[in-house]
Amino acid sequence: MPTASVLLISAETLPNVLFIKEFPAERHVFITTAKMEQEKRSEWIMRAAGIAPQKVQRITVNQDDFGSILQSLENAGLQPSADWQVNITGGNKLMSIAAFDFFARHEAAIFYLAVDNKHFQKLFPDSSLYPINYQVSLSEYLAAHGRVFKSMANPKLQDPLHLQESVTIMKECRRVNGIVGESLMLKEKINTTKNLAEQQVFYTGQWFELYVYQTIKQHLKLSDAKIALSAALYPIDSDEEIQMNHNKDNDIDVCFVRNNYFYIMECKVYTSQTKAKNLQQSKGVSSIHSHLYKLAAIKQPLGLNAKAFLITPNNLTANPTSFEAIKKRCELLRINKPVDYQTLQTEQTFQKFLLEKF
Structure with missing residues (x-):
């Protein structure tokens, strides 16, 4: 039989x-x-x-x-x-x-x-x-939930110069204790690249996505089949036209699978403390409010083993009142509380967090 x-x-x-x-x-x-x-x-x-x-x-x-x-x-x-x-x-x-x-x-x-x-x-x-x-791969996990993905990251991002630059900027964010807006170095880089589209995107936040991706991949020893940078998710049977016209605002900065859990990381750099603690949208600028809702919306159809995090080099806990409000919003949305400077303040504290949490 x-x-x-x-x-x-x-x-x-x-x-x-x-x-x-x-x-x-x-x-x-x-x-x-x-x-x-x-x-x-x-x-x-x-x-x-x-x-x-x-x-x-x-x-x-x-x-x-x-x-x-x-x-x-x-x-x-x-x-x-x-x-x-x-x-x-x-x-x-x-x-x-x-x-x-x-x-x-x-x-x-x-x-x-x-x-x-x-x-x-x-x-x-x-x-x-x-x-x-x-252990399922990223593709297998997403297929089980009716999705396929493509990495939209520019291949040039992972050259040694970009990787080293992302580490250098992270060190600078640590030097200013997570009050990113006080970094004259980062302000200067953003200002001097205003007319250079790729570099402007990199210095206004892409550097942090690259840093998080590379650090997670290294410390958790993930293969390319288990982690993706700038992942666009599509319905499993979507055609090329649907994929071309998808809402790029819903792309995932970093996602990975480990021990059959799926992790979504929304990587955000706030250039001022006002943006870093604001739960509302102001003058057309996306705040933590919109980023948390985006995470909840992406996570919802991806099963009970999906976990969502907002991660930022900013020191959110520098303002305890606003951080409590952010944590409560996360509880309502059923996503994890943000990972901020307190976890990222040294390479060792970040590594310890990754090994214990994932």
Whole structure:
């Protein structure tokens, strides 16, 4: 009897992708709903896991009717055995209970993704833990959530001169204790490059994106498949025209995957303390307010394993009252509190933060 996996399809797709990778099978049964099929969740899982559609049998059930779910499984012509592996992490409660009831009668092995996201727990016929060894790539994580990406970063950015310049400017921000507007050196560079578009973009903030990207990649030992600079996200089946006309304001400065979590980093340099503490938009200038909302909007469709951070060399905590307001806004938006000068004040404190947080 060939091995088979059974997956319950729901909005959270990553557990099923990981299950397919950890428990290889010759065929797959997707227990799904009309809504999940309309949202193309099954297609996203197949694409992310690299399995061919002809190896998948889909059973569409009424998720709100326990008896109907059981009847759909009985009518599907399945021949479960001990060689079947069932992941009941997805679906709703009725789907999970019905799948457990049906497949336990046929002695199939039944699993659930443990709360720590590091183990699949076998529930039947015995209880044991199976560590998750597979680590998804950036492309696989995004495919599981219906997205593809392209790095829009200028290749020239990562030459040794730009990399060294980003480190030099970060040292300058540390010298002024994160009060970036007090740096005469940075002001001069911005002023002298006003008529040089590429350099102006670099000195007004791109340098910091490059610094964050390079530092994260180095200290977390990430391959190119796990991290991207200036990533544009598109729907998974979007054509070239859609990609050409996408909203560039929603590009992600730095994003990466580690331990099957997806991290979004919005890198911002505020040239004055007023901008650094302002939760409102003033005179057409984007403030922290708009950057936090952008992070929340990007994070929302990318699953429970997506984490979003605003990171800045500015000393936000220099004004405790405004920083408390910023933290409360982050809590409301369900994103992490900003990472500022207090974390970046030395290379060592930043490295310690990265190794502990990610």
